[in-house]
Amino acid sequence: MAVLSGKASTGRFGEVVQPHLSDALALARWLTGNAADAEDVVQEACLKAHAGIATYAGGNARAWLLTIVRNVSYTWLARNRPRNLVSVGDLADLDELAAVPELGEAGGPEAALIAKADAAALEAAIAALPHAYREVLVLRDINDLSYREISIMLSVPLGTVMSRLSRARGLLISKLGGQQ
Amino acid sequence: MSEHEGLPTDPADNHLLIHALVDGELDAATSLTLERRIADDRTLAAEHERLAALRAALGRLPKPDVSEALRVRVAALGAHDETTARPIVHRFGSFDWRAMAASILVTAVLASGATHWAMRGSTPDNFAAAIASSHRRSLLAASPVDIISSDRHTVKPWLDARVGLSPPAPDLAKDGFSLLGGRVEVIGDRPVPALVYRHREHLITLVAAPQESDTAQSPAATNLSAGGFSLVHWTDGAFSYWAISDTERAALDDFVSRFRAVVAAG
Numbered sequence: 001m002a003v004l005s006g007k008a009s010t011g012r013f014g015e016v017v018q019p020h021l022s023d024a025l026a027l028a029r030w031l032t033g034n035a036a037d038a039e040d041v042v043q044e045a046c047l048k049a050h051a052g053i054a055t056y057a058g059g060n061a062r063a064w065l066l067t068i069v070r071n072v073s074y075t076w077l078a079r080n081r082p083r084n085l086v087s088v089g090d091l092a093d094l095d096e097l098a099a100v101p102e103l104g105e106a107g108g109p110e111a112a113l114i115a116k117a118d119a120a121a122l123e124a125a126i127a128a129l130p131h132a133y134r135e136v137l138v139l140r141d142i143n144d145l146s147y148r149e150i151s152i153m154l155s156v157p158l159g160t161v162m163s164r165l166s167r168a169r170g171l172l173i174s175k176l177g178g179q180q
Numbered sequence: 181m182s183e184h185e186g187l188p189t190d191p192a193d194n195h196l197l198i199h200a201l202v203d204g205e206l207d208a209a210t211s212l213t214l215e216r217r218i219a220d221d222r223t224l225a226a227e228h229e230r231l232a233a234l235r236a237a238l239g240r241l242p243k244p245d246v247s248e249a250l251r252v253r254v255a256a257l258g259a260h261d262e263t264t265a266r267p268i269v270h271r272f273g274s275f276d277w278r279a280m281a282a283s284i285l286v287t288a289v290l291a292s293g294a295t296h297w298a299m300r301g302s303t304p305d306n307f308a309a310a311i312a313s314s315h316r317r318s319l320l321a322a323s324p325v326d327i328i329s330s331d332r333h334t335v336k337p338w339l340d341a342r343v344g345l346s347p348p349a350p351d352l353a354k355d356g357f358s359l360l361g362g363r364v365e366v367i368g369d370r371p372v373p374a375l376v377y378r379h380r381e382h383l384i385t386l387v388a389a390p391q392e393s394d395t396a397q398s399p400a401a402t403n404l405s406a407g408g409f410s411l412v413h414w415t416d417g418a419f420s421y422w423a424i425s426d427t428e429r430a431a432l433d434d435f436v437s438r439f440r441a442v443v444a445a446g
Contacts, residue, residue, distance in 0.1 A: 013257070014255065015306075015310075015368060015369075017254060018251070018254065018255070019368075019369035021246040021250065021251065021254065022243045022244055022245070022246050023243075025244040025246060026243060026244050029244060035244065038244070039247070039250055042250065043250060043253060043254070046253075046254045046257055047257060050257045057313055057316065057317045058310065058313035058314035058315075058316065058317040058365075059314060059317050059365075059366070060366050061366055062366065109230065110230075111226070111229035111230045111232070111233040112233070114230055114233040114234050114237060115233040115236060115237060117237050119240070119241055119242065122237055122238065122241060123241065140203065141235060141238040141239075142238065142241065146203075146205065146326075147200070147203070147205050148326070159196075162196045162199060162200065163196065165199060166195060166196055166199050169199065169231060169234055172234060173230050173231075173234055176234070176237075177230070
């Protein structure tokens with residue numbers, strides 16, 4: 001389709017990218033570890049998104065932009081913080097662990113305790129998560145992507161998305177529930 | 181039935197299903213069975229409550245603010261389309277700074293103008309282009325629907341749970357248009373429900389956006405067809421509808437009139 005050119009694609013870029021900048025910053029912040037780096041990453045991602053706007057074929061614009069943000073975040077991490085990157089072997093180990101996320105019978109923390117956790121405690125708990133868990137948790141609970149969108153973005157099976165998410169939430173719950 | 185109406189018996193899988201329930205990823209039938217099971221099991225109920233509390237706490241986390249500087253830089257990117265696809269970086273250094281400052285100002289103004297133009301609700305052409313491209317994309321995807329069901333009692337609550345809207349979803353199978361399922365489209369910045377019908381070998385996507393007070397009324401079906409697709413737009417009291425398909429125009433008109441007749445009859 002040679003319909004969108006000139007002014008139309010300018011409008012389209014604004015329409016596709018601008019509404020999701022806050023989500024893009026949130027993801028970049030949790031992947032790179034701090035807010036200042038996040039802004040650089042998002043700007044670079046927007047450049048890439050702009051160059052590739054022709055490849056955006058409709059569908060969820062947020063998921064499309066966040067996929068680019070994620071890729072740029074990893075390139076950025078590899079360049080600037082190589083030690084923070086996790087190797088593939090680590091991920092496989094994590095996924096095996098994830099098979100048994102039991103929280104004990106009645107001994108689990110109270111929901112009320114979790115509900116009143118303050119933002120700082122919650123953010124610290126998210127920051128302490130292993131990278132692969134944090135990524136899935138942020139994509140689902142902060143960026144609000146569906147399981148299927150996450151599974152496509154990470155190129156992992158749906159079951160892996162679910163087990164990482166459940167493991168991530170289990171860790172947050174035990175951390176927040178353990179504080180008095 | 182040993183499988184408890186289709187739910188897994190393995191506790192670990194049950195645990196994952198509770199997450200899926202909290203995330204709104206289950207269809208209505210499975211949700212119902214699982215909710216019953218949770219009601220009967222105190223361990224599962226406690227787990228469900230903790231997850232809901234965690235989701236609520238995460239939802240309250242403040243979203244990062246987009247600085248004005250970033251917003252302007254990103255808007256400036258969009259305004260560079262008219263020239264070439266060359267990245268802006270190459271422009272630095274080769275230009276007089278005055279010319280560059282002027283060009284940044286001009287592009288920022290152009291971009292905000294263009295964004296404003298694109299954001300105005302009264303541009304049905306843009307909306308139509310977005311619907312056409314999402315329909316085209318759905319034809320290429322592995323599945324054109326996210327919830328597969330010919331039962332409107334499954335499709336409607338699924339859409340309701342995701343976008344808080346459930347447009348009428350009559351099954352017109354006896355008229356030759358069978359309901360395949362639904363999905364959520366993001367058009368502009370708004371999630372809107374979409375229904376998918378099959379007519380012989382063709383798919384029809386029906387997007388239903390809630391009527392806003394400033395939306396132009398179009399009670400008569402308007403033909404917006406372009407680019408090889410037939411696209412028909414009309415409004416009723418509650419929703420604005422767009423029906424798009426690669427089937428011939430007459431069949432789409434037939435679909436629209438039958439759909440409207442069934443909806444009007446309640």
